Amino acid sequence: xxxxxxxxxxxxxxxxxxxxxxxxxxxxxxxxxxxxxxxxxxxxxxxxxxxxxxxxxxxxxxxxxxxxxxxxxxxxxxxxxxxxxxxxxxxxxxxxxxxxxxxxxxxxxxxxxxxxxxxxxxxxxxxxxxxxxxxxxxxxxxxxxxxxxxxx
Numbered sequence: 001x002x003x004x005x006x007x008x009x010x011x012x013x014x015x016x017x018x019x020x021x022x023x024x025x026x027x028x029x030x031x032x033x034x035x036x037x038x039x040x041x042x043x044x045x046x047x048x049x050x051x052x053x054x055x056x057x058x059x060x061x062x063x064x065x066x067x068x069x070x071x072x073x074x075x076x077x078x079x080x081x082x083x084x085x086x087x088x089x090x091x092x093x094x095x096x097x098x099x100x101x102x103x104x105x106x107x108x109x110x111x112x113x114x115x116x117x118x119x120x121x122x123x124x125x126x127x128x129x130x131x132x133x134x135x136x137x138x139x140x141x142x143x144x145x146x147x148x149x150x151x152x
Contacts, residue, residue: 001035001060002028025049035064036071063092079112 005028023045026034034046035053042050054061066089073081082101089098101108131147 001032001063005031036067059092063094066092066094074112077112079109082109082112 005025025031026046026049031049031053034042034050037046039047050064054064066085069081069085070089072078073085086098086102089095128148132144135144135147
């Protein structure tokens with residue numbers, strides 16, 4: 001994705017002067033989000049960009065399809081579809097990502113099949129770190145404990 005967008009950016013001045021467009025080519029991170037997004041989550045200009053990506057490269061079309069499928073697997077907690085997705089992803093540029101999931105497959109399966117979440121714990125850890133950062137170098141553990149317990 002990054003290489004393809006970079007090619008667009010290199011050719012952007014010529015394309016901009018020819019088309020007189022005010023729309024800028026998105027960053028690599030934004031483009032990655034756009035291809036994973038559902039069509040109702042992005043505007044028409046961004047939909048046209050994604051359509052151009054898909055028609056521009058058959059291998060990129062396959063990757064985009066896999067990214068969207070993975071998003072559906074995660075959001076729908078469809079652990080039974082994970083093995084097929086991993087096999088298909090290993091044949092594309094997503095192979096490194098698929099290998100990382102494979103290394104931690106029991107945890108990934110648990111995340112997709114169990115209803116439990118660590119989100120509340122992560123929120124508390126984030127809050128604690130924020131309070132700690134605010135107090136950096138100013139006080140010891142006793143004051144940190146009072147601030148954390150006082151806000152709870």
